[in-house]
Amino acid sequence: MTDAMYIQLLDLACGAFLLTGVLVLWRRDLSAIVWLFALQGVALTAMVIVLGVRQDDLELILIGLGVGALRAALLPYLMRRALVASGEARETQPLVNVATSLLVAAVLAMLAYAVSQPLVRLSPTPATQAVPVALTVLLIGFFVLVTRRRALSQLVGFLLMDNAITATAFLTTSGVPLVVELGISLDVLLAVLVLQVLTTRMRAAFGGTDLDELRELHD
Amino acid sequence: MDSLLVIAPVAVPAAAACVYAVLGWNRVTAWLGTLSAAGLLSCAVALAAGDRRDALGGLLLSDALSAFMLLVIGAVALLAMAASPAYLAAELAAGHTGPRAMRRYGVLTQSFIAAMALAVLSSSLGLLWVAIEATTILTAFLVGHRRTRQATEAAWKYVVICSVGIALALLGIVMVHYAGTRAGIASLDWVVLAEHANRLDPGVMRIAVMLLVLGFGTKAGLAPMHAWLPDAHSQAPAPVSALMSGVLLSVAFYAILRVKVIADLALGAGFARVLLVVVALASLAVAALLLLGQRDYKRLLAYSSIEHMGLVALGAAIGNTLALVAVLLHILGHGLGKSVLFLSAGQLHQALGSSRIHAVRGLVARAPLLSGVFALGLLALLGLPPFSLFASELGIARAGFAAGLGWAIAAALVLMLVIVAAIGRQGRRMLLGGGPGEAIALPRSVAVPLVAGLAGCAVLGITLGPLHSLLQAAATIAGATP
Numbered sequence: 001m002t003d004a005m006y007i008q009l010l011d012l013a014c015g016a017f018l019l020t021g022v023l024v025l026w027r028r029d030l031s032a033i034v035w036l037f038a039l040q041g042v043a044l045t046a047m048v049i050v051l052g053v054r055q056d057d058l059e060l061i062l063i064g065l066g067v068g069a070l071r072a073a074l075l076p077y078l079m080r081r082a083l084v085a086s087g088e089a090r091e092t093q094p095l096v097n098v099a100t101s102l103l104v105a106a107v108l109a110m111l112a113y114a115v116s117q118p119l120v121r122l123s124p125t126p127a128t129q130a131v132p133v134a135l136t137v138l139l140i141g142f143f144v145l146v147t148r149r150r151a152l153s154q155l156v157g158f159l160l161m162d163n164a165i166t167a168t169a170f171l172t173t174s175g176v177p178l179v180v181e182l183g184i185s186l187d188v189l190l191a192v193l194v195l196q197v198l199t200t201r202m203r204a205a206f207g208g209t210d211l212d213e214l215r216e217l218h219d
Numbered sequence: 220m221d222s223l224l225v226i227a228p229v230a231v232p233a234a235a236a237c238v239y240a241v242l243g244w245n246r247v248t249a250w251l252g253t254l255s256a257a258g259l260l261s262c263a264v265a266l267a268a269g270d271r272r273d274a275l276g277g278l279l280l281s282d283a284l285s286a287f288m289l290l291v292i293g294a295v296a297l298l299a300m301a302a303s304p305a306y307l308a309a310e311l312a313a314g315h316t317g318p319r320a321m322r323r324y325g326v327l328t329q330s331f332i333a334a335m336a337l338a339v340l341s342s343s344l345g346l347l348w349v350a351i352e353a354t355t356i357l358t359a360f361l362v363g364h365r366r367t368r369q370a371t372e373a374a375w376k377y378v379v380i381c382s383v384g385i386a387l388a389l390l391g392i393v394m395v396h397y398a399g400t401r402a403g404i405a406s407l408d409w410v411v412l413a414e415h416a417n418r419l420d421p422g423v424m425r426i427a428v429m430l431l432v433l434g435f436g437t438k439a440g441l442a443p444m445h446a447w448l449p450d451a452h453s454q455a456p457a458p459v460s461a462l463m464s465g466v467l468l469s470v471a472f473y474a475i476l477r478v479k480v481i482a483d484l485a486l487g488a489g490f491a492r493v494l495l496v497v498v499a500l501a502s503l504a505v506a507a508l509l510l511l512g513q514r515d516y517k518r519l520l521a522y523s524s525i526e527h528m529g530l531v532a533l534g535a536a537i538g539n540t541l542a543l544v545a546v547l548l549h550i551l552g553h554g555l556g557k558s559v560l561f562l563s564a565g566q567l568h569q570a571l572g573s574s575r576i577h578a579v580r581g582l583v584a585r586a587p588l589l590s591g592v593f594a595l596g597l598l599a600l601l602g603l604p605p606f607s608l609f610a611s612e613l614g615i616a617r618a619g620f621a622a623g624l625g626w627a628i629a630a631a632l633v634l635m636l637v638i639v640a641a642i643g644r645q646g647r648r649m650l651l652g653g654g655p656g657e658a659i660a661l662p663r664s665v666a667v668p669l670v671a672g673l674a675g676c677a678v679l680g681i682t683l684g685p686l687h688s689l690l691q692a693a694a695t696i697a698g699a700t701p
Contacts, residue, residue, distance in 0.1 A: 118422030119394070123401055138390070145383065151375070158382060165390045172397035176345060177407065183349030184389065190356045191382050198363065198375050205368045217372055217450045 001054055007126045009050045014130040016043035017167060021137040021160055024144060025101040028090055033156050034079045040137075041072030044163055048170050051127060060174055063181065070185055071163060075192060082196050083152060086209060095147040108139040119172065127171045134171060138164035151199045151209035155192065162188055222274035224265055225281045225340060228289055231258045232296075232333040239325030243318060249304035252329060256300040259336065260293030267689050273342065277408070280342035283692035287547055288339040288473050294675070295465035295554045296332050298668040299458040302562045303328070305662040306457055309569045315365055323360065328459065331357045335470050344392050344407040347474055348385070351438060354467060355381045361459045362451045373447075373454035380447040384437025388474075391430030395481075398423040409477055416484030425490065428482040432494050435478070438471035440528050442501035449509075452521035453574065457565020460517070461558035464524045469550040472531055476546075479535060480698035488538060488700065495536035496627050502529030503634040510641040516567070517574045519645060520560050523600055526638055527553045527608075533631055534615040537622045540701060543694035545614030548683070552607035552676055556599040559672040562665065563593045570659040579649040586659035590650050592669045597646045599676050601639050607679035 001009075020040035024033055048064030096104065112135035119131050141160030148154055166184075169176050176184070199209050235255035242248050266272070267286040273279060281289075307324065310316040316324075334357055338350035355378060363374030396407060402418035404411055412419075437444035452460045475495075482491040506526035513519045527549070534546035566589055567582075568574050582590040599606035619628035661669075683690065 115426065118420070118426060119397070122398070122420045122423055142383070145379070154379060158379065158386070161383065161386050165386060165393060168390060169393040169396070172393065173400045173405075176393060176396055177405075180343075180345030180349065180392075180407070183346070184352075187349060187352040187356065191352075191378065194356055194359045194378055195375070198359070198371060198378065201363065201366060201371045202375065205366070205371050211375075217369055217376075217453075 006050065006054050010047065010054075010126055010130065013043050013047035013050055014133045014167075016040075017047060017163075018133045018136060021140045021164075022102070022105050024156060024160065025105055025140065026098055028094070028098070030083055030088065030090060030150065030152055031080070033153060034076050034083060037079070037156055037159060038072050038076035040160070040163055041068060041070075041076065044068070044167055045072055047167060051170060051174060055174065057174070059178075063178070066185070067166065070189065071159075071166075074189070075159060078192055078196060079152065079155065082199060086152070086199070086203060088150065088152075088209065094149065101143070101147070104143060105136075105140055108143065109136040112136040112139055130171050131168055134164045134167040136164075137161075137167070149211050151195070151202060151211060154211065155195055159188075159192070221269075221272045224262060224269075225272050225274035225279050227262045228259050228266075228293075228336040228340065229279075229333050231255050231262070232329045232336065236326045236329035236333065239322060239329060244307065244321035244325045248325065249307070252300035252303055252325065253297065255329060256293060256296035256332065259332065260290070260297055263289035263293045277342055278346060279337075279340045280409075281340055282696055283689055284473075284476070284696040285339045287551075287689055287693045288470065289336060291469060291551050291554045292332065292335050292339065292466050294551070295462060295558050298555070298558045298562065298672050299461040299465070300328070301668040302461075302565075302665045303458045305664045306562075306565055306569070310456070313569065320364065324364065324456070327357050327361050328462070331361070331459075331462065335466060338470050339473055342408055342410070344395065344409070344412070344477075347477070348389055348392055351388075351435070351471060351474065352382070352385050354470070355385065355438070358451075358455070358459065358463060358467070362455045364456050364459070365454070370454045373450035377447045377451040380444065381438055384434050384444050386434070387430045387437070388434025391427045391434055394423050394427035394430070395419075398427065409480070412481050413484060416481050419481075419485045421486055424482065424485045428478065428486065428491060429494065431478045432475055432491070432498070435471050435474040436498055436532075438467075439475065439532075440468050440471075440502075440525050441498045441532060442505040442525065442529070443498075445502065445505060445525050448525060449518045449521040452524065452561075453515060453517035457562050457568070460520075460565070461561040464521065464561060465554035465558040468524060468528050469531070469554060472528060472535075472550070475532075476535060476697045479538075480696075483538070483698055492536045492538065495532045496624070499529045499532035499536060500627065500630055500634075502526065502532065503631055503638075507634045507637040507641070510638055510645075513641070513645060514576050515574050516576050516579065516645070516649065517561075517564055519576070519642065520557065520564060523638070523642065524553075524557060526635070527557070527600070530612065530615060530631070530635075533619070533627060534611075535697075536627075537615065537618045537624055538698065538700055539618055539622055540691070540694050540699040541614055542618035542622070543697050543699045544690045545611040545618060547690050547693055547697075548607055548679065549611035549615070552599070552611055552679060555672045555676040555679075556596055556606065556608060559592060559669050559676075560596040560600065562672075563589055563596065563669055566659070566661060566665060567593075576645055576649055580652055581656065582650050582659075585656055586661065588666060589659060589661045592666075592673060594646065594650055595673050597642060599673065601642060602635075605680045606676045608676070610680050
């Protein structure tokens with residue numbers, strides 16, 4: 001792979017990664033949000049495979065495929081199943097409207113760019129220069145988590161953050177050691193399953209997954 | 220043989236969890252949890268007596284600091300597990316739980332203890348992270364054990380907030396790994412990172428340390444990420460609250476202690492100190508504010524945990540030998556005292572069916588033993604002698620004035636005064652006042668751990684005995700400055 005092509009492919013994958021994150025803010029249809037999350041998983045997989053091909057590292061390519069299986073297939077599948085079971089299709093009025101959300105995303109991108117300067121400076125390669133993109137998605141994920149009111153969109157917010165952290169790991173150091181990566185994937189999968197069970201219970205107890213209902217415990 | 224002793228603290232409760240999965244919770248297996256906790260405690264004693272040992276090709280490592288944390292886990296687990304059979308029997312009699320839920324309780328509590336043991340024994344930042352995240356997943360259903368609306372709400376908030384917090388810690392680890400790789404160390408091992416800490420890039424490490432303190436601080440219940448704690452601790456079954464408050468918070472704080480060693484070497488002592496002083500004072504302030512008007516005795520205990528983790532963070536910020544010895548002693552004393560209180564609060568809750576403070580009146584007349592234990596536990600938490608929290612708080616204060624952090628100690632003392640007044644007033648209302656109602660019986664199998672926990676806390680306040688050298692060694696490992 002030539003240098004120019006490597007940089008182009010990497011930028012393309014990172015661009016898709018960022019775009020899917022931003023679009024989550026735009027859509028209020030829950031099934032579209034799950035689709036976007038799956039697409040982001042594909043972009044993340046592509047990113048890891050491009051890095052793997054560039055470094056001629058078969059192990060990294062295989063890890064990329066594993067990451068893809070989890071984040072582009074298994075997790076979206078689980079969420080789709082939860083969505084069908086719930087019969088809820090739309091996000092209720094989010095706390096922040098769409099136009100404001102997109103503006104906030106722009107501010108978050110600038111913040112991520114400023115914060116990641118020390119990271120880029122340490123080793124300015126094409127890969128680490130894409131770290132601000134990952135951190136932007138992290139902040140967008142956090143924003144989704146605190147402003148959306150459905151259990152499922154909160155879950156997507158958490159998973160966007162998780163995707164972003166995985167992307168940061170691959171962009172900076174070709175990933176954390178394999179044992180840790182396996183542990184992380186397992187933990188994320190289990191967290192999603194736990195939250196799914198809790199959503200079911202929530203529906204049984206509250207008659208819906210609107211998180212505004214969760215206000216029995218307070219001081 | 221040596222490596223077996225390091226694996227055992229994780230393997231014993233894990234095996235007990237498997238037995239529960241197969242046999243369920245019944246009259247006989249109910250005591251298996253207590254047995255496994257006793258086994259864990261004896262392994263901890265053996266490890267504390269010996270030198271550094273490792274196992275599984277260096278994946279697990281036991282030094283004085285891990286051995287001390289294992290002692291805390293073992294002691295609190297023993298109290299909580301000994302009180303569990305009577306607690307679950309009463310829940311079953313009241314129709315709050317069934318055989319399936321009890322089997323799950325057995326499996327999850329034992330796996331939870333195993334995960335905590337793994338966290339303090341892991342030699343690398345990565346494995347520690349995995350173990351701490353596992354505790355969140357394992358305890359989620361324990362928090363939601365009763366399946367009521369409140370319990371479900373608490374469990375949801377708990378999983379979401381703690382997973383996000385711990386995700387920030389993961390990002391911090393990714394950055395440490397990045398800084399390490401650029402400096403030629405592709406390892407997340409504590410010892411290796413500390414050896415080469417001066418080569419790590421300070422710009423990246425600053426972000427990493429901030430994320431790690433914030434992330435593990437979430438799990439340790441430190442402000443501003445403490446919001447899950449009062450809900451989760453007040454909804455979980457009493458023995459689980461005892462474990463979560465008594466040790467899980469400190470296990471998460473243990474991670475901060477390990478990170479601080481590397482941070483101090485890479486960035487100088489000032490950086491982590493400022494961060495920790497800020498979160499410590501914020502935690503004390505949050506606890507003081509919310510304790511003032513508290514109407515629920517379980518939440519009262521939960522906020523008191525935030526207070527004590529704040530004190531622990533303050534001690535860690537000071538960072539000299541006296542302060543760190545006091546911090547570790549405080550962790551043990553708080554673990555014992557808080558689990559006694561949560562267990563007795565559980566008995567109260569079962570007897571009264573409410574955790575409202577105004578539902579409790581004239582406890583002294585109705586339940587002399589239970590109210591005696593509860594009152595002494597409150598005194599222990601407020602830091603009165605002879606309990607060990609008096610000694611450790613005094614140690615932290617003395618060390619703080621000596622290290623030039625007198626202003627922070629003074630602010631903490633003012634906030635603690637507010638807390639003492641608030642808890643004292645609520646405690647008096649519960650214990651005295653009102654006419655006597657129905658008598659509340661305390662099962663003997665619960666009374667024994669309660670009295671034992673208080674006695675242990677009092678003995679530690681008078682003499683450290685053989686713990687003295689272990690604490691000194693652990694403080695040195697935690698990066699004590701002279």
